Amino acid sequence: MLLEVGDSRVLGDAAPRLRFVEDKSAVQGVDEARIEARRVGRRVLAVDDKPAFELSYWCGTCQFLFERLEGATATFSPDDADGLASGISGIDHAVISRFGTLLPEGGYRPLLLEVTPRLVFPSAPGDYFAEDQVATWGPESFWGLPVYPRTPYYRTFETRVDDGAHFYEFVVPMVPPSWNEPDRVAAYTAALGSGVTPTAVAVSILDVCNPAEEHGVDVYAHWALTHFLLDGHHKTQAGAEAGRPIQLLSLLAVDPGLSTPEQVARVPALRAAEEQTRLRPRS
Known part of the structure; x- marks a missing residue:
């Protein structure tokens, strides 16, 4: 459910803890000018200048991806975030400002959503990468296996974009649920049972991945909205x-995703639409 949409605004810090960048460290023997021209480095979400998640490749025709890397070891709850435990009544500009200091300078669109998270494990039932993605791209050509994100994650919503595209939403924890403190998860579970609706906070990007060739049985563009949790790991597990x-509370970044500003501008309307599961054609 879409609860509220905020006005687009500029957020971020000149020295942020999180950045969406091109990781060139794995590129060997390639002229720097060629790297800049061809974008041969990995696209990553970096935390404290260490790659934390590898993201979808630049081409826009490859499979959608978030893959946890060695730099994904921290959460970002500020000391004064206790008010989020009981939920917020609307888009809170003070909360946005506090979390905005973690992010790179740029344009963001705040969205306040209500989600019912469903925890999914790679290659288990409900895994987007083993099911929806394989139906379009097939397994990875080298490994002969589905993409492996190396993290459990949460699925929350999907809907139709048009006849040639479908929208998927993911909530990705910066650390796996097994790192969460059981007592805190239990406390939030009890609060949820008493009618409290706590608030988690995420920085989000939209990747639109459109296969160039027909490898699978169900070929269409995948619009993937990924929320990387800044605060709320225990709340989401609960x-x-x-x-x-x-x-x-999603801080939707306008520029870092594999999407145009016009596509990002469609997210609120898509998120307000009725949920629809894609009906896959029979193979």
Whole structure:
């Protein structure tokens, strides 16, 4: 459910802890000018200048991706975030300002959502990469296996964009749920049972991946909205375990995703649409 849409605004810090960057460290023997021209480095979300997640490749025709890397070891709850435990009544500009200092300078669109998270494990039932993605791109050509994100993650919503595209939403924890403190998860589970709806906070990007060739049985563009959790790891796990909704304050970045500003501008309307599961044609 879409609860509220905020006005686009400029957020960020000159020295942010999180950045969406091109990682060139794995590129060997390639002229720097060629790297800049061809974007041969990995596209990553970096935390404290260490690659934390590898993201979808630049071409826009390859498979959608978030793959946890060695730099994904920290969460970002500020000391004064206790007010989020009981939920917020609307888009809170003070909360946005506090979390905005973690992010790179740029344009962001705040969205306040209500989501019921569903925890998914790679290659287990419900895994987007083993099911929806394989149906379009097939398994990875080298490994002969589905893409492996190296992290459990949460699925929250999907809907139709048009006849040739479908919208998927993911909530990705910066650390796996197994790192969460069981007592805190239990406390949030109890609060959810008493009617409290706590708020998690995320920085989000939209990747639009459109296959160039027909490898699978169901070929269409995948619009993937990925929320990387800044605060709310315990709340999100509690929501998944209890099967109850939580709030998610998304700071949707306009520029870092594999999408145009016009596509990003469509996210609020898509997120307000009725949920629809894609009906896959029979192979």
